[in-house]
Amino acid sequence: MSQSLSAGLSAGLGTSMSQSLGTNLSAGLNMSLEDQFYWAGVGLLVLWLAVFGLALALTRNGAVHPGPATQEFGPEPERPAVVALLANRWRSVDHAAAATLLDLAARGLVEVRQPADDPAQSTVHVTGKEAADLTPYERRVLARITEQAGEAGAPIGAIAFRAQERASAWNAALRKEIVAEARLRGLSRSRFAPMLSGVLAVAAFGPGVLLGLGGTTGGHSIRGAIGVGVLPSIPLMYVLTRALGERATRFGLERAGHWAGVQGWLRAHEDFAPLPPASVAVWDRYLAYGAALGVTTQATRLLGFDAGDKRRVWSSYGGVWRPVRIRYPRLRPGFGATPAQLLQLAGAAAVVAVGLALFAALRQPEWAVTSGPDASHSLRRPGLLLTLGWVAIGLLAIAAAGRFGRWTLFLAFLATMPGNYASGHGWLIHGMDSSGPLPGETAAIAVFAAVTACYLVLAVLERRAPHTVTGEVLRLEPRKREKAPRFLAVDTGDTDRTIAWALPAGAPELAPGSVVRLAVSPGTRTVRSVELRTA
Template structure:
């Protein structure tokens, strides 16, 4: 067979497999059934599941969480009050004696836990429920949606879009394009490779076949959402009838969230089927504004305006850097002063002597524009340099201690490592409310401190006011927001369904928590690349180990993670070197790596010879691990 024919067969086989995949996606699409007659009778399904059905089983949208919030209010787990004319200013009030939440579903418990964690004195503004970290927001929403899908499957209302039989069919038929592509490569090797290179070429062809089969298999088993069941279509038709009944009330779309205290559960279901427009518009459970942040410091809620300094280069700098900059300015000033004395004496011809007692040279000394400009610049740089040195010295010896609530943390400045290398963040904006005013200016937090606190924590930290640099940090009290991004407990079969809905557990596999899926999930290749200053790739070695390599395959680091009883044995051997306070429960580092313990998890990072340039950045790397455990 000619090489051209082999390539044509490979292309045709791949196209045929892609066509089969597309056909399966086409026939597994779900559509909404014909609505049942309009009715006011509510069914037993929770609003979030109703939202999934109303969205054609693709996935719950943002109204699912908002509908759950309203439904819990309708069931009197808390009250929603509107003190003024604007629904956005509504507040949630928890009762003194909370009702039992034992019967709540996992996603309802997640929502109620979020509200209780944010409440201060039993009160939380609706807009204070927004997140202050993008990863935390995505993780919370992802788990919430997965728990909704899992419950819909338990009720028999939803099922995985691509069934196990269809996945098996796609995986099996993927053998055809894999072998066809490998055969075309083999033809190329047979025709053009030297005899001594053919053995290695055929070995590479076998590896290519395995890689192609794995790739096609991953595409086949990738989670593509859910689809309807006969029972689900019947339930969806009934809820579409409820939607039509609610939509028939002209004023329903304009009801604010506080109206749930009158309309009970109807408002939550209206939000689920997208007819409670005003109520959902007043709710925001996603990312909040970095410029106007809610603070509960001092025991009461208020909004704090945050300004983020960016222009002046002194912000966040060390004393050494500031003094060095002052010396450089003094040198520039001295050079300009010397230049001013050596400039030629040029006097405009039309300007005669002002006084017969002065010679032409004396007059030019005072009237030469170039000398005046150079002298002015020299004076400016000398004064500027002296001021910078004095202020930096005073700033260094007069730190101020502040206690307050962390409002926002984000990367401020990064150090470039070259055109082809990622930059390393060395400074973060650190906005803190100390309770003295409704405005604040963010401080400069060095990266080695960035993982030691989270928004919502109450911290005590030392700062240098002129440079606005944080030099010490202690967490006084962890904020309730930390619980929002921690993993959920693995209990009963519901969590197994959740993991399957997320596409992170194959059928028949043992139940494993999402956070236990892979050690490499707590430290990305990008993080290590920033610390090393070169592109890095990561390779998982089972769920407990990961290997970080350069792009040419040289190992630079290995990460290991363990939980439970085994982790205690690991920690006994790993806790050596220099303690690093404020990161996780305990952390240690040395020139060859570091280790961190947080809760029941232990993570060990070993730096190989090529990765030990990252040793100075170990506090930052361990901080990144701590935030993801």
């Protein structure tokens, strides 16, 4: 009985599966060529993601088993920069540059002095001692220190770069050199084999090609088909490039476990973490390895090889190192504007002041509907009349200022919303009954009248002869808008504070550290001309 039932179920299941397979096959054969390309593209996309996920799972780093706490580095210890790569799980080389500087100091190539109680006032000096066994990344760090310190030394804060682009390029090159050293010692390897990463990179364009062919066969334009084809390749290449990196070898995991034991021994000393950089004279290479392992917090905070603080920059212009504080006048009226732009802005402010005054003087209570069946949905509601008037004046001012953008009308629509709920805003209803400007309108008229006068005065002052400023470029900071003038901070050597100038967008690039002579307009802080000079 059970055997016959099983045989019947098997026969029925086999029949149903064969019928389903035949139905799906015939449906697939009945699909248009366009649909076949689309489904093939989706299938290839799913396959790529599956292979990529499997590759990620198979190339994960193994677990690091910390060894016993020890103060021994080992017979042939890795340099602190390589230890930083191991301590950061092969993902980054954070603190590697600071650790290398401290290691150079421990080996006598660099000297760190702390003349006062504040560790931030420490200075770094190059001793001139020769060393033949320096690695490429150690030579890079030493070259940066020599560039800034010279023969007289420099504050440790002066090691930081003044431009983000240069800092990024320098640190990227440093990481490549550290990774090369780790691979040479058998501690690290590429996460994906070259063949696997190459196949994944080429296959990432496969789904896009099939989807693009589907769009072409479907009668879509070539431009649309190309857009559909390129679209899936962008995120695939992004996730692939993010995944490319380093992973541990078996020997690398063993050494990482040993250095985790050193880290535990260093952390057992409570007074080790707040040690200043100058304490390398007492702690020798332990301070460098503590920085690489993330234990020495204060030393790594003070020894930065990044873009530095854009509001506080160390400068030696004038012969003495000192910190110069920079202020960026982001809300200054007319900052970086030409005389024509100042007149345009004055006209826009005048439109608001005059428009509000006329609107307040001309409006009458009879314009509004406050009762009756049309009071709730009529365009003559008091609140809606007021908000429409204010928004119309604002749109005229924006148009006069030349700042009309694609979001302007949408924001103007949102600004009229309070007028649609006048029942909840009684002051809007009573506003139409008032004669003359409302208190808020009076304040706005006064403010925009003052702004108009300010821009007109600035436009008149721009006709004066420019002032001359000579100094060293501290920083050149971009703005969010490409056409907006950039911030140019210059140290004139006679003050510890400076206000950034407005360098027009079309002006040439100025490297931090170069000496320039500027012709400027103090009112708008606009740079009219730039002349490079020798230091």
